[in-house]
Amino acid sequence: MIPGGRLVVLGKQGAGKGTQCVRLSHHYVIPHISTGDMLRGETKAGTALGVEAQSYMDTGELIPDEVVLKMVAQRLDQDDTRTRGFVLDGFPRTVAQAEGLDDLLVPASLDLAINIVVPTPLVLRRLASRRVCEDCAAIYSTAAPPRIAWICDACGGEVIHREDDTEAAIHRRLDLYEQQTQPLIAWYRRAHKLVSVSGVGSPETVSDRLIRAIDDHRAATGGFSAPLRTSGMTSAGRAGATSASAGIGSGPDPAAEPSGRPGGAGS
Ligand code: ADP
Ligand code: ZN
Secondary structure, three states: OOOOEEEEEEOOOOOOHHHHHHHHHHHHOOOEEEHHHHHHHHHHHOOHHHHHHHHHHHHOOOOOHHHHHHHHHHHHOOHHHHHHEEEEEOOOOOHHHHHHHHHHHOOOOOOEEEEEEOOHHHHHHHHHHEEEEOOOOOEEEOOOOOOEOOEOOOOOOEEEOOOOOOHHHHHHHHHHHHHHHOHHHHHHHHOOOEEEEEOOOOHHHHHHHHHHHHHHHHHHOOOOOOOOOOOOOOHHHHHHHHHOOOOOOOOOOOOOOOOOOOOOOOO
16 A cells, blocks of 8 residues: 545535545545535634634535635644545535645645545435534444444544534435535546546445545556645645546546446345
């Protein structure tokens, strides 16, 4: 395993992005950046951003692009993401956000977008039973609760049913996913930066699949472009390292679209 990488994870609500991003973050030793978790943190802390975000989030609407982009820009400017990379969860969600992300990364670039594919009936079932830790965002379900009733195993925080995991908000979020986020799949495919992986199965099965797809893509394209070294690297150094691998190949999509696509027969 080679540590580091600049990754984006795409997938419907309930596809397992949060769970899988935590696993990828440990495996590749890269920070996990979830815009949903960041926004919920702002709301909990009562910041101006949090107050603005709350009304959008409760009803399942998207926060305006420029607001989210500003928040992500600040996070990507930290040392850990500059030197090791990141796995982005819940961002980008619109083509404008994806373009904004590309601009933020110059002179480097994104390595790969991973699309976790799960049929809609299954995500609806998962969302209805999903429970999350209010403090650390660990994910549980009614079928796999924490050891002590609704107290987080990891941090002792309260494990709750998210306010926006109501039926109306879920449907709104899934509609917006189709309208605004689904186009990103074609966008990243055209850039030869997409792998699609089935998200059906246990968390372990799915993370094994993801890691294989990422490593295969990395091998097929001759490694990631990321100049992931120590902090304090000059921008000239970064630019040099990036242009050295500018001719990244367009390897095949190693995990071809699985059969369980949206609208498929379900699992
Ligand atoms: P889910 O993927 O289940 O919708 P998230 O935790 O990723 O959950 O996001 C929760 C809410 O936070 C979204 O419904 C939206 O209001 C807001 N949000 C998160 N990320 C973004 C983003 N990239 N752009 C706009 N809004 C966002
Ligand atoms: Zn917790």
